Amino acid sequence: MKELLLTTSIFCASAFGLAAFAQRMSMDIITPKEVRQYFSPITQKVADNPENPVTPQKVDLGKMLFHDPRLSKTGNMSCNTCHNLTNYGILNIPKEIGNKGQIGIYNIPTVYNVAFNTVILWEARFKNVEEQANRPILNPIQGAMPNGEAVVKLIESIPGYRELFAKAFPTENKPITFENVSKAIAAFERTLITPSRFDKFLEGDEKALTQEEKRGLRLFVDKGCIACHNGIGVGGGMFQKMGIVKPYNSTSPSKGRYDVTKKPEDMYVFKVPSLRNVERTYPYFHDGQVWSLEEAVRIMADIQLGLQLKDDEVKAIVAFLRSLTGEIPMDALTLPVLPASTKDTPKPSLD
Amino acid sequence: MKELLLTTSIFCASAFGLAAFAQRMSMDIITPKEVRQYFSPITQKVADNPENPVTPQKVDLGKMLFHDPRLSKTGNMSCNTCHNLTNYGILNIPKEIGNKGQIGIYNIPTVYNVAFNTVILWEARFKNVEEQANRPILNPIQGAMPNGEAVVKLIESIPGYRELFAKAFPTENKPITFENVSKAIAAFERTLITPSRFDKFLEGDEKALTQEEKRGLRLFVDKGCIACHNGIGVGGGMFQKMGIVKPYNSTSPSKGRYDVTKKPEDMYVFKVPSLRNVERTYPYFHDGQVWSLEEAVRIMADIQLGLQLKDDEVKAIVAFLRSLTGEIPMDALTLPVLPASTKDTPKPSLD
Secondary structure, three states, X not given: OHHHHHHHHXXXXXXXXXXXXXXXXXXXXOOHHHHOOOOOOOOOOOOOOOOOOOOHHHHHHHHHHHHOHHHOOOOXXXXXXXXXXXXXXXXXXXXXXXXXXXXXXXXOOOOOOHHHOOOEOOOOOEOOHHHHOOHHHHOOOOOOOOOHHHHHHHHHOOHHHHHHHHXXXXXXXXXXXXXXXXHHHHHHHOOOOOOXXXXXXXXXXXXXXXXXXXXXXXXXXXXXXXXXXXXXXXXXXXXXXXXXXXXXXOOOOOOEOHHHHOOHHHOOEEEOOOOOOHHHOOOEOOOOXXXXXXXXXXXXXXXXXXXXXXXXXXXXXXHHHHOOOOOOOHHHHEOOOOOOOOOOOOOOOOO | OHHHHHHHHHHHHHXXXXXXXXXXXXXXXXXXXXXXXXXXXXXXXXXXXXOOOOOHHHHHHHHHHHXXXXXXOOOOOOHHHHXXXXXXXXXXXXXXEOHHHOEOOOOOOOOOOHHHOXXXXXXXXXXXXXXXXXXXXXXXXXXXXXXXXXXXXXHHOOHHHHHHHHHHOOOOOOOOOHHHXXXXXXXXXXXXXXXXHHHHHHOOOHHHOXXXXXXXXXXXHHOOHHHOOOOOOOOOOOEEEOOOOOOOXXXXXXXXXXXXXOOHHHOOEEEOOOOOXXXXXXXXXXXXXXXXXXXXXHXXXXXXXXXXXXXXXXXXXXXXXXXXXXXOOXXXXXXXXXXXXXXXXXXXXXX
16 A cells, blocks of 8 residues: 555656645545545434434433433442543543442443444443443442342332333333343433544545644554554454554453453454544553553554554644544433432442 | 411401311411511522622533542542432432442532532531532542642643633632632532422412422421521521430431531531422431431421421421422533543542
8 A cells, every 4th residue: 555655656746747746745645535445434413223223212211321320239320420421431540440449450431432333342242332231230340230130120110210111112011121221321322423523524525634634544544553443433343452463561451352252362352442532532442551642552553563653653643533533412411310219219239 | 386377277267267267278378478487489590609709601610620530539530420410419329439439427418509508518517619619529538639739730731621710710810729629619509509399489379389288388387397497498507406306316427517616515416408309319317317208307307396297297298398399400411521631630540
């Protein structure tokens, strides 16, 4: 690719003269048409899933469940506790802090645009948000609820939820199920979409990115970052070994997918994260040990691609990555009022 | 009062006949005019303080600070973590759960309508929200930040905050101070006002309350609850011994104001809480050990007034108390987007 570009550039310089060459280099470092091979723009407000259609009723319910601390054993943690929607869907801390202050082994991934991912969680356990969204409720260092039945019992004790589940799953005889908790939260997450200037560029607006950002995108393509960070999420669509060329010195004991599959080839294989909003989702990597985006880019090039980037290359790539910072939809920033408990609602427990 | 009412009732019955008496009992159990002696309606959208005027700039800033988990040592707790605005400004847990999962000695008081309080915190440490709002940031079991200077340093490292503080405190040379953090959060809290049907009644709309609710209000007045729960907050304006007539068996080691003053007369003296939204701010009392509003009413009558309430009296008083559940303002339910950190922003610490 690099060679091809160089040859093409030399051809252009010969054929049209230096002025035209300079113009090409400054104006057309990279075109929307070219990068549409690697990326898709966000054109929709909702990342729909035909198997879990996003309806306003399901989204309203999912938003409440997302914000409800009663869905944790100690009654003080909701999805939003870690996936803080005011803060690009994360906390700026290296590892998750959960139930009773326990510290997890992973950096918190954002919920914004997670619905575009086809690989969910760092250890790549799930294929979509429907499979994943109810799991943290039971994870012992997160929600720590004993089981799905306890969650269903809690929700059934709340008349407001009974009504909302009936509306969200109108054709079902028993709408309150642990699976439907996941479906509702997932439907809400499917609205957490943040288009950015990069999408305008992908759609053909060449002025949506600055020259420096385009140069960064050019480097992002040519250096090989796109091998993993591609698609609508600029990542989030595959898993990959962390440390292909050189080993990564992690602060996390996680062995990635190996922890799930126990296959040697899965050792240190992790989800490739989406880079949308990466400017705001520091610190970086599955162990959250790197705080600077510049440093993260440099490390990735080094251990994944065997490349030592120059300072100006890092600067340009970071400029491009900042163009992925999107606009948070108002609906994500509008809180619901939670429905009231009753005397039958199980109490939180500190045991 | 009770005797007077009875005498008056008998007089009415004699003078105007039984039909008129029945009508008085059913229609005019209590009038807005009478209860305006004890309570004031919420008529404003903002509980202003001339010493900290509420401006849109200050409210915007205060809301961000209220939601910002970076204002805690571990980076995972904001004011909203405990004072959950989707859930009437509290968590439904008996005692606060703070930094590193530490459990406090107090039930979480709501931030809705707290600006009307002239006595703040259970041990009645402060007179207004301006005095109080920045304190949890430093409390070792809450935000656990080392000191106000550390908070100022953190905020100064964030360009978005530098701009917002300059706008919120436009006449000050050094707008970022720990005191101004409190003023901004307090200004936001001064907008967390929830008028209810009771306010409509106080303003003269006799139909705003049902007959049962009016009967409850009559009992609330006649039994003596209003001795402490009065004013615009229906409480929140004084402190009082918990257990005037009989001792209260608490699950909290707190000795109330005694813990602050060390004066024997302050033993077990606590803030009288505002009863606005009391239906939704369970569990009850400073130790959060009582989950049922019926039981809370019964215990209060017993240990504070020496009264054994009948079931139907409890029911009516609870009906009245439910009329204090107010409408949460949309602005309180609209999240801000937090400003970005920089490389100079101090990192959270788990030490």
